[in-house]
Amino acid sequence: MTLPDRLARRLPAPPVRHAPRGPARDLPSRPAATRGRLILLGPAFVAAVAYVDPGNFATNSTAGARYGYLLVWVVVAANLAAMLVQTLTAKLGLATGRSLPELCRDHLPRPLNRAMWAQAELVAMATDLAEVIGGAVALHLLFGIPLLPGGVIVGTAAFAVLALRSRGFRTFEIAIAVLLGVIVLAFAVNLVTAGPDLSATAGGLLPRTAGTDSMLLAAGILGxxxxxHVIYVHSALTPNRIPTSGEAQRRTVARGLRIDVLVALGIAGGVNLAMLLVAATSFHGSGIPGTDTLEGVHAGLAGTLGATAAVGFAVALLLSGLASTSVGTYAGEVIMQGFLRRRIPLLVRRTVTLLPALAVLAIGVDPTRALVLSQVVLSFxxxxxxxxxxxFTRRRDLMGSLVNRPATTAVAVLITALVVALNAFLLWQLVA
Known part of the structure; x- marks a missing residue:
């Protein structure tokens, strides 16, 4: 029996009115195989929501409004890097049966493991900062709700999405995928309405920058x-997801997880590119003031593309904040449980991670500026x-037959080196 057929046994089969007779009953069931493959989809869609969170709205829209098509190459390169990273992360969980934080706890010295936990918690807080602020801005744009109460509403509403996990991982993943689908639809409509310049878009694929400010935005897009935090989450979603016996079946599941990553992050990458292209087409060089802020983008879309485009932007921003803050809270659980083998009540964690975002909203920091800077923190x-x-993925004793090929490791090392170099450059620029 093939692995997809074995996977399909976990789902109810459609009713058959007339049972096949004779040799025909030995033919493989194509619907069953399709259902089996669908079971492998889901983890990367949870990760993909974090790739279109309010921080992406801020960095991509600001990049398009200020620099036009200049940073198209950054969005594309960052998405390709993300595909490789999330593929390695999914494979790591499948091969070892453990999340990345758990592997760090098992294989790193205790002081280093504690330091890793501390920085991971800071990353989770920076993530929640962007997501709650973005959702609060969306509520203000849609309903006129002040930012501080809006942040409380978004932070509280995340509990409803997180509660779906108690009904099984598929329910949670499907809910996240539906929210992602609405975001995709909103930006697809806006992109078609804006009608970006295809030749200018192609020209934006040539790597170049325009000074330190564009480099800061490039780092924000990368972050x-x-x-x-999604690297930690994705590694926790794939262990023991599908029972397998033998290396052949593990490789089959690994192929399914790669498809999951390519589809989900391909969609997320398209949304990110659409954000930049809509802003570049509608605002760059237009003289419309304030289009490097979320509020300005909303007002600018209303003036250039119409009220429907502005509402679509705000709805997508709200759903992005709601979905991504749920994933961010889940990441906090994975981080603490993995690095420290500790659990704290969800309400306590939600409150602790929510406080920095509410403080930023209370003191009146510009929301878009706070979002962009939070993404720079994430890049570090x-x-x-x-x-x-x-x-870990290059170690055969951990990965078995799913160990990285030398070329894969080389590309991953190159990406890591470029990220470290970019962060060092930005730190030097900020200090100088």
Whole structure:
């Protein structure tokens, strides 16, 4: 029996009115095989939501409004890097049966493991900052709710999405995928309405920048795309997901997880690119003021593309904040349980991670500026998640037949080195 057929046994089979007779009953069931493959989809869609969180709205829209098509190449390169990173992360969980934080606890010295936990918690807080602020801005744009009460509403509403996990991982994943689908639809409509310049888009694929400010935005785009907290989450979603027996079946599941990553992050990458292209087409060089802020983008879309485009942007921003803050809270659980083997009540964790975002809203910091800077903080957390992933996935004693090929490890090391170099450059620029 093939692995898809074995997987399909976990789902109810459709009713058969007339049972096949004779040799025909030995033919493989194509619907059953399809259902078996669908079971493998889901973890990367949870990760993909974090790749289109409010931080992406801020960095991509700001990049398009300020620099036009200049940073298209950054969005594309960051998404390709994210695909490789999440593929390695999914494979790590499948091969070892453990999440990345658990592997760090098992294989790193205790002081280093504690330091890794501390920086991972800071990353989780920076993530929640972006997501809650983005959701609060969306509520203000849609309903006129002040930012501080809006942040409380978004932070509280995340409990409803998280509660779906008690009904099984498929329910949670499907809910997240539905929210992602609405976000995709909103930006697809806006992109078609805006009608970006295809030749200018192609020209934006040539790597170049325009000074330190564009480099800061490039780092923000990278931090908003290759999300360190999602590396931890994705590694926790794939262990023991599908029972397998033998290396052949593990490789089959690994192929299914790769497809999951390519589809989900391909969709997320398209949304990120659409954000930048809509802003570049509608605002760059237009003289419309304030289009490097979320509120300005909303107002600008209303003026250039119409009220429907502005409402679609705000709805997508709200759903993005709601879905991604749920994933961020889940990441906090994975981080603490993995690194420290400790659990704290969900209400306590939600409150602790929510407080920094509410403080930023209370003191009146510009929301878009706070979002962009939070993504830069996330970019500094990438190496601490990426280096262990690369180190573990190249070890045959941990990965077995799913160990990295030398070329895969080389590309992953190159990506890690580029991220570290970019962060060092930004730190030097900020200090100078």
């Amino acid at each position: 908003a795309t290759v999300m360190p 957390g990438i190496p601490f998640a990426l280096i262990p992933v690369v180190a």
